[in-house]
Amino acid sequence: MSEHGHHKENFFSKYVFSLDHKMISKQFLITGMVMGVIAMVMSALFRIQLANPGESNSILSTFLGRWAEGGVMSPDIYLSLVTIHGTIMVFFVLTGGLSGTFANLLLPFQVGARDMASGFLNMLSYWFFFASCVVMIISLFVQSGPASAGWTIYPPLSAVPETISGSGLGMTLWLVSMTLFIVSSLLGGLNYIVTVLNLRTTGMSMTRLPLTVWALLVTAILGVLSFPVLLSAALLLIFDRSFGTSFYLSDILVQGEVLSHAGGNPILFQHLFWFLGHPEVYIVLLPALGLTSEIIATNSRKPIFGYRAMIGSILAIAFLSFIVWGHHMFITGMNPFLGSVFVFTTLLIAIPSAIKVFNYIATLWRGNLQFTPAMLFSIGLVSTFITGGLTGLILGDSALDINVHDTYFVVAHFHIVMGLSAIFGMLAGVYHWFPRMYGRLMNLKLGYIHFWGTFICAYGTFFPMHFLGMAGLPRRYYSNSAFPMFDNLVDINEIVSFFAIAGALIQVVFFFNFFYSIFRGTPSPQNPWKSNTLEWTAPVERIHGNWSGEIPAVHRWAYDYSKPGMDDDFVPQTVPLKKGEEEHH
């Protein structure tokens, strides 16, 4: 179908308002990376504050200007930085950046389609995302400061500007930005789902799909089902803030005035928020797990172990993720019996999660492991998924949650299991599919330096936080010096901050490698990792429609690595079954 290759492109239609999934995926990636740097710098700044409470620091005044008069960060800006850091990391980097990049790049390629079901919606999805990023950035510069009620924006704090300065214009912009983001995510998600369900090439049955596609498909379904709930929560909050309704507000006295709101309930917001919020952590995590499934199989030169069990556990996790949201609310005064139900459903998630871990380890077992940077990051993901997932057994148990709810134990838990795992998955994906995006290889050695630096700093930053939490240190504390009981935690805080800042600096190696390799990296062969999936059967040059001839047909699953009786240690999905050959899985 050569007509795809042939229409005239100008600069705008090629690089800006592109309808091509490959270009859109790069747009998502670069935008996500920029946002990631911003959020990372923020975390380094507030870690400086936590390690040296009250001390003057010229780095702070350079970056923060009037927010850090004399080099000392103000409590308001501390909360703003934490809030925007969390928001950007969760939504803009690990939802928009991660799903947006890899769903766009891989879905059409791996199911064997010329592009997304609707290129136009896809482009809209990116530009809504872009607009939401812009609004979020603008909110950093408003007079009263950016949103500062935490990334979970619980009302009344987020609803009543008199209670915290960030809940003025900053909060309004946050809500506008998130609304745009949700629109983007819904447009994208619907498109992904339709693409996978309708555009699979001949022979690509659901049980031949690579696990990346399964993970991205289920992620999109989760998003489509849960983001509308966040949208409604946000809309009701907008009403409460701007139009005097009382969905969440009741009996509030601030600055000597009783507000006119009556009869609302702030806990309602939490229910709505976490009905999205919990699935959201899997929206962040599943794509990373999908990418690494593919990377680990390819680089182990071995089929993924328990393909069907992997699909089953993705589906089980997705289903369960909708009925566990209450574990964020055990101590809101929620009916204790309801709490018990949420304990039960929450701890059940450990089963499919454990299955996934066992399958990863079993895949490595008796493999011929090729340690590309992508593979190393994937192994890193398995490690953080184990370490961080296990502490979920504590937080999911309501009685234990009384001890550590909202402490640094939680910060440690979710950074390791969600933050690190997803970031590792995303970086693994970038290293692995960079040749597919840019036709060049990233530098291997720099990749190794980047991995080892990041891996060490990641654990150095987040593992000690468990101990801070077990000492009772609450999260979102601007300073720990108000309570003598935290005085002896200073050395832990210094270690954490040291690794956090070192970890941020080491990312320079990655960015150098990334941009250098775009322009001057070693040209990549068509199938650099000797992989089975369809994206590597398309030519290196970026062409509209992906394949210059017919779309290839598929004859087998994606995991025939080292199959006995075959010449090579990989068999692309396009190779027909030999006579008498069985399709195992």
Place this chain on the structure above:
Amino acid sequence: MIKVLIVLVAIVFVAQVVRIFELSNLITKTKNEVSDRSNHINGVLLLLSGIGLLAFFFWQRAEWMDETLQVAASEHGPIIDNLWDTTMGLIIVVFLILTPMLFGIAFFYRGKEDKKASYITHNNKLEFFWTAIPAVVLMALISYGLVVWGKIVNQDISDAMVIEIYAKQFSWTARYAGDDNKLGRADVRFVGGKNELGVISQKTKENQISAIEKKIINLNLDLKSSENPAEKKLITKKIDKLEKQKKTLITYFITTPMDKLLSAEDDVVTKELHLPVGKKVLFKFRSQDVIHSAYLPHFRVQMNCVPGTTTQFAFTPTITTVDMKKELNDESFEYVMLCNKICGNAHYNMQMKVIVETEEEYNAWMETQNNTRISNL
């Protein structure tokens, strides 16, 4: 000018880095692909990092375990702590099995040119076991957890001493229920003057209404003396508002049953929380502005304070402050209540001192609090 210079220098710097980088690649003749050598090095590093992770873990425990909360100072505390230890023990065992397995296998099967991987797709028996075993263990853990949870939330509270914990930006206040052990009704609309918690009683009503009436009289005088129509309008508006406020107060007062009004009389409002040791207390939480969370880590107690509703938590303190000081060998030790839900810029410094003492000490302290009794306000 300086900025332009900095940018220029930065560009030159990057260009030089690129050159050095490319030259060094040329000189060392690195092929940009995975080799037996790189697999070996990274395999060894993986092994070392697995060992390092475990070493780091043990080092942290040795170094910092003493700084985490140790002794629980409430009756249900040890029950939670047992569950904690069990769960933590289980987690650590799993961590100590899986981490060496992951890094060990990664090292052991590091790639070699002439090696071939085994073609293993699945193994139903194995998969059944590793699904069933976690399932069984989890069922046990869930049951244990729910039993503990039940013991905490279903305590017999009929003879508990009732104390209201009142949160606002950025301080805590306590209200003791007095001899009748019943709290009077309260509402934010009654907050004013000395009545910080908005308790509704004959006295507070009279105080507040007379305060409002005084204001109205003054405003009426202003109104008479004012010439400016804009100002007049403003004053009239203020008067209307105060009238409305007065009406609200009266409505709330009238709809409060007599026994509630009476039980408010002996409530005592304090800024410090004193608890008699060994006596069950029932905290009733209220907030006047945003959500706060009362966190008393030593007692293993935490509950949100939600504007518009009340929440509660019952527990029995078991160790007096004095004994705890001895136990920890720390003269400066005090129990505290922290705020553990982001509530504004001074969230990090919202605290109340908590003192657990003997019954006699407690009674003696309570005697001294007479001036904050609602009937004496």
